[in-house]
Amino acid sequence: MNKKDTTILLVDDEPDILEIVGYNLTDEGYKVVTAENGLEAIKKAKKIKPQLIILDVMMPEMDGIEACEKIRKLPDLEDTVITFLTARGEDYSQVAGFDAGADDYITKPIRPKVLVSKVKALLRRFKKEEGNSEALKIGELIINRDEYKVIHNKKELILPRKEFELLSLLASKPGKVFKREDILHQVWGEEVIVGGRTIDVHIRKLREKIGDDSFKTIKGVGYKFVV
Amino acid sequence: MNKKDTTILLVDDEPDILEIVGYNLTDEGYKVVTAENGLEAIKKAKKIKPQLIILDVMMPEMDGIEACEKIRKLPDLEDTVITFLTARGEDYSQVAGFDAGADDYITKPIRPKVLVSKVKALLRRFKKEEGNSEALKIGELIINRDEYKVIHNKKELILPRKEFELLSLLASKPGKVFKREDILHQVWGEEVIVGGRTIDVHIRKLREKIGDDSFKTIKGVGYKFVV
């Protein structure tokens, strides 16, 4: 999953916190939605199905712990990562938080760098658990997305990220021509701009490793993977 | 779907915004329709069924959020992508926007480059849901746009791009005469200017590969494909 497809629901009754945390996460490329109390949080969580919820413990209307318990019971959101925001030393709430089904907690005062790296770590963990998708098998090639490895002619290959993603994409529909533009957007991301020869170089690496014949160039259009 | 078949409904009460955003999108090749308030937006949305609606939040008559909710309920427009225009920091409206069924938001002040790339990204997402087009079959000829290949008399042909596009065009309506001028626009593009004999040469290549009889010349007009 791409960063900008990752939605974070940020819940706090203090506008200052929403502002500063929201800013830092948005700046990192996440899509951030905010709520000001537990009730609102539940409503929005249902609607937008965020990957991560950052929940203040102390709030009017419905506190974070209660909201967390309710959210955990929603079938759509069982994989969502929930983390609390607590004041330092509020030991009780940390404990109660884990009881309520939280995955982690972040202590105030908030240090943006710490926050961002914690969020990244949490989402990484989430992503891993997401997996379990079957390995993709095309002829002599097996692509195991879960373990990020490729088996070709019974030999295991560890491909660097970009190569792996590129191969995954092309091999996901053997025979189909992927346009250069589409490859860029799917492998490199929507707004990333790289030079015109970058794709070629990666294709070349794949040709070296997987075999020249597997990758056909369609001039003026793009590339396709064939068996 | 071709860019010029993509309609964008742009809704804002400020003529300046309509002007600048409209200009940039038109320049990119989209068909742009504008409205100045929510009521008008709904009326026009029903009529023209745009692929994308860009909706200002703050407007007289009916604000963007209300309009968005109403539009989302129209059965014809459930696949339409809706994005809000909000002033930076208008946090509430962003959130309320997602509640109302919006897919994204764009913050003012508007940067044309950002706007255009966001619009492209949104439409790509929309397009993806359309699914793959079937191969086109005409007599002994099968044109597979996805894989960019042609099968003729059970034999696979790889055609260069221009030849492929030209064949696709002519074969899309067997029997129909395509005027030279139309062929130029559809295969070569609006502003590309090539010499008068270029089409002939490509037709000749196709005649060599597919068969002389399949392509009839209508002197003074153009060409047609027949079975």
Place this chain on the structure above:
DNA sequence: GTAAAATTTTAAGGTTAATTTAAGGTTTTC
């Protein structure tokens, strides 16, 4: 925190094949 290693991107020259042009020949039209 720094150094080392690996990955990713860029840059530049080379190669190939697609595309276009040009020019003389042919057919059709009036």
Place this chain on the structure above:
DNA sequence: GAAAACCTTAAATTAACCTTAAAATTTTAC
């Protein structure tokens, strides 16, 4: 039978891609 439109061929041009190495960046290891 002259003009216009198209055909054919080969050569010229150009666009797209390949290859390589080095630079930049990111990740990993210490």
